[in-house]
Amino acid sequence: MDLNYESELLERAVTELSRLPGIGRKTALRLALHLLRQDERFAEDLGNSVINLRKGVIYCKQCHNISQTELCPICSDPTRDNTTVCVVENVKDVMSFENTRQYRGVYHVLGGIISPIDGVGPESLEINSLVQRVAEGSIKEVILALSATMEGDTTCFYLYKQLTPYGVKITQIARGVSVGNEIEYTDEVTLGRSLLSRTLFTDQFKY
Amino acid sequence: MDLNYESELLERAVTELSRLPGIGRKTALRLALHLLRQDERFAEDLGNSVINLRKGVIYCKQCHNISQTELCPICSDPTRDNTTVCVVENVKDVMSFENTRQYRGVYHVLGGIISPIDGVGPESLEINSLVQRVAEGSIKEVILALSATMEGDTTCFYLYKQLTPYGVKITQIARGVSVGNEIEYTDEVTLGRSLLSRTLFTDQFKY
Numbered sequence: 249m250d251l252n253y254e255s256e257l258l259e260r261a262v263t264e265l266s267r268l269p270g271i272g273r274k275t276a277l278r279l280a281l282h283l284l285r286q287d288e289r290f291a292e293d294l295g296n297s298v299i300n301l302r303k304g305v306i307y308c309k310q311c312h313n314i315s316q317t318e319l320c321p322i323c324s325d326p327t328r329d330n331t332t333v334c335v336v337e338n339v340k341d342v343m344s345f346e347n348t349r350q351y352r353g354v355y356h357v358l359g360g361i362i363s364p365i366d367g368v369g370p371e372s373l374e375i376n377s378l379v380q381r382v383a384e385g386s387i388k389e390v391i392l393a394l395s396a397t398m399e400g401d402t403t404c405f406y407l408y409k410q411l412t413p414y415g416v417k418i419t420q421i422a423r424g425v426s427v428g429n430e431i432e433y434t435d436e437v438t439l440g441r442s443l444l445s446r447t448l449f450t451d452q453f454k455y
Numbered sequence: 456m457d458l459n460y461e462s463e464l465l466e467r468a469v470t471e472l473s474r475l476p477g478i479g480r481k482t483a484l485r486l487a488l489h490l491l492r493q494d495e496r497f498a499e500d501l502g503n504s505v506i507n508l509r510k511g512v513i514y515c516k517q518c519h520n521i522s523q524t525e526l527c528p529i530c531s532d533p534t535r536d537n538t539t540v541c542v543v544e545n546v547k548d549v550m551s552f553e554n555t556r557q558y559r560g561v562y563h564v565l566g567g568i569i570s571p572i573d574g575v576g577p578e579s580l581e582i583n584s585l586v587q588r589v590a591e592g593s594i595k596e597v598i599l600a601l602s603a604t605m606e607g608d609t610t611c612f613y614l615y616k617q618l619t620p621y622g623v624k625i626t627q628i629a630r631g632v633s634v635g636n637e638i639e640y641t642d643e644v645t646l647g648r649s650l651l652s653r654t655l656f657t658d659q660f661k662y
Contacts, residue, residue, distance in 0.1 A: 255511075257508045257512055258508060260504045261505055261507075264500050265504075265505075268490075269485065279475050279476070280508060281545070283505060283508060283509055284512055286509070288509050290509070291505050291508065291509030293471050294502075294505055295503060295505040296506070297467045297471040297502075298472075298501055298502040298505070299498055299503070300464055301490060302490055302495050302497070302498030314462050314465060314491065315462065316463070339488060340488060343484075
């Protein structure tokens with residue numbers, strides 16, 4: 249739809265909003281018209297939060313998670329076990345694992361996953377910095393917590409090859425039937441992995 | 456999903472973005488993380504466009520369309536026929552009709568539609584100002600261009616009752632089979648209306 253706006257300001261706002269992922273010009277127009285119906289404070293808060301976000305956020309120099317300080321709150325927390333490093337693809341995955349409240353180690357954010365199709369090679373990810381962290385010698389276990397996809401598996405294998413010379417323990421998060429899922433609707437590959445990676449029944453009571 | 460962000464700025468941006476219609480916290484987080492990956496200019500342009508939009512846009516004092524001047528570009532265009540007024544629900548509908556390039560009259564934006572369920576009565580719409588425009592005497596035709604819904608029909612009927620004492624010609628946009636639609640998939644009510652409102656075959660060559 250071609251929109252001939254009666255206002256340059258509207259045109260500008262729609263153009264900017266539609267540059268966001270998943271927001272087309274029609275949705276952008278709906279958002280802009282919504283903004284017009286709210287009080288001025290609403291638009292100001294939104295606009296400033298977006299500007300300040302990009303201006304103020306930096307990345308932790310150790311784990312590359314977003315932060316507002318040189319070391320993120322997780323890396324600088326003395327109660328966390330910094331001999332265990334969980335390797336994740338992005339910032340969102342850190343939040344997901346934090347939400348489980350099951351993990352007391354630290355993280356390493358790769359900033360992506362190896363994907364030749366998308367032109368993402370190992371050199372564009374935070375892999376060298378991970379190898380360096382491990383080479384320093386205080387890390388005892390690296391947990392690979394990447395997606396159970398072809399790209400995830402490729403990245404895991406690459407990391408395994410890079411890290412194994414340092415004699416660090418390398419583990420991977422379990423693949424199996426999702427909690428709440430029925431066997432009937434679980435795919436065969438997952439079922440196969442769930443059999444191979446079976447655990448002692450009594451082990452579940454440890455948690 | 457509960458998100459414990461490592462950054463107050465991120466938390467703030469996600470909260471503000473998720474106040475937009477159709478954007479939940481998960482989408483807001485995706486947008487915020489996307490912003491973090493773009494250069495600073497991107498976030499600044501977006502933020503400022505939103506702030507300036509709300510600050511700068513005013514409404515035309517005659518037709519209540521959005522405008523940057525007291526009279527909108529359509530109302531102040533001397534080449535347009537200001538004896539014909541097309542009554543629409545909102546600003547977006549003005550754009551839709553303008554995009555047809557079939558209309559050379561002016562508009563009147565109601566700012567909504569009568570809907571008792573949503574608590575919208577005639578007094579919260581720009582109906583009095585429409586009646587006043589008609590009462591001034593220079594308008595010859597009022598075209599009711601509201602949605603073909605229960606609320607649209609109710610509003611049309613209300614407007615008809617309000618405007619008819621002034622002897623103005625009141626028309627309604629045609630209801631019929633949408634261009635491109637097959638008869639087989641058109642509902643019976645629409646088919647019935649399309650029969651009742653049939654036009655001379657040769658009339659189509661007039662346009």
